[in-house]
Amino acid sequence: MEDWVVFRTWVGDLTQMIADNTVGKTSLSDYSDGVAILMTETIMAITVFATIMGTILALLWIERKFFARIMDRRGATMALRSLWVGEGGEHVDWYDDLPFGTGKPIRWLNNFLNDKAGNASEYETVHRTKDRGYHGVWWLLPGMIQNVADGMKFMTKEWIVPAKADKFIFEVAPFIIITSTVMIFAFIPLSSNIYSANPELSLLFMMAIFGIAPFGVFFAGWSSNNKYTLLGGIRSAAQLTAYEIPLLVTVLSLAVLSGSLNIIEIAEFQITSGVWNIFLLPLGAALFMITMVAEVERIPFDMPEAEAELVEGWWTEYGGMRWGLMFASEYLRCYAACLLFAIFFLGGWEMPFGDTITGIIPNQDLILGAIGVGLIGLAIGLRSEYPVLLAPIPLVFISLIPPTAWLLFKAWFMFAIFVWIRASLHRVRSDQILEFGWRWLLPLSLVNLAIAFWLRLSIWPGDTWPLLIPGLITAIALILVIILGMDEDKSAMEGRTRPYSVYTESKGPASPRSHDR
Known part of the structure; x- marks a missing residue:
């Protein structure tokens, strides 16, 4: 599928x-x-x-809505619905002022939304919220300006440096985190035609940053000179060292x-070969996701900033705009x-089943877009009395979705999985985190690298897979997932102890209480 944007x-x-008509004439x-x-690169x-x-606001929205559904929280669940359901049955027609x-x-x-999801809803969570509505002026946008208000609040807060802190390092550390985070996106392409920098070894540059x-x-x-922040920093160093090596080995696979160290070429390889890498290296996909969750310090790998143990971890002493920027860098x-x-x-930016759809309707033909718009208008005008007219519309508009949008959709889907992991798993103990990284992830990453070598040198035909x-590899992976998912630690269940846990060996005699557990 060609990128028409x-x-x-x-x-x-x-x-x-512009350059030829200005500088070129001097x-x-x-x-x-x-x-x-x-000018182009800028x-x-x-x-x-x-x-x-x-688009990063989509991440905040996904996390808020996901947790709202899981926790059955009324306000967060129905915040978007307030756009079309007013207070006391009154509809705030803010859109008429546009x-x-x-x-x-x-x-x-x-x-349409009020008819389908109004006050009388089949969902109990929706129905019992009754008339929760939005009142405001249209140019403030419903709730979006709250982000600006939060930013202004951080900017006006007083910046306090602890008296015994290393002031220079304390000031420099947030900027190291923020600038390196922003620099990552210089090497992440949004499509084959939308990118900031594309060196031949972009993969190495990006992973180094x-x-x-x-x-x-x-x-x-x-530098904060605080025992809680120091513990958080030490935990972070130990955790990231344990998970950085499996991550790099997985990326090497x-x-x-x-056959390339260029990020765009890695994405294009999946498009030209006809198979996504997740179906060829499912183990690598699992390793990459686990190590990345550890890299960004999200649950269950949030030991460096465990609120219940370390107040706020390594950034306990930070406040104001520096705290806000570091919080934003975490989401970035x-x-x-x-x-x-x-x-x-x-x-990457390939549309799922893109070759099949574009074989029916070529997406680079923009005339089809105009035809699709006309068909939608005609179908709405006829109140769908001729449903045959609606048939080609989805194919037309799906084929016209820019590749960048497909990449963002996939990224948002992956973030929903990150949120699912956060909502489902508990925080893991420090020694278990390190053991999991060194004893399991590192050997598995080497196995994944060996599989990649075998596929490239022995199986790869040179054009398309x-x-x-991929069908056989995916089937084996699914079977292993099912088998491991059904596995149970019977001894732990009989002894009423935690399954698959790591116990610290004691050098002294066991206490009488330990036998009763």
């Missing part, structure tokens, strides 16, 4: 034209190409950063399988992990 090409042509005409390249960097920062008649489609959608932030975490914990690192998983294992290979 050739944004970098459009920007390059525009900047070249005595510095020899530098016009360099100026055009500089615009692309701003575009990538704006896309990431503009200029140039742009609120009419919103009115139609509002009425990904490993800088843990140094800032340790420096922050040590992707480079071996794809999580976003980067989800984007990388989508690129490495889920085909035969369907038998």
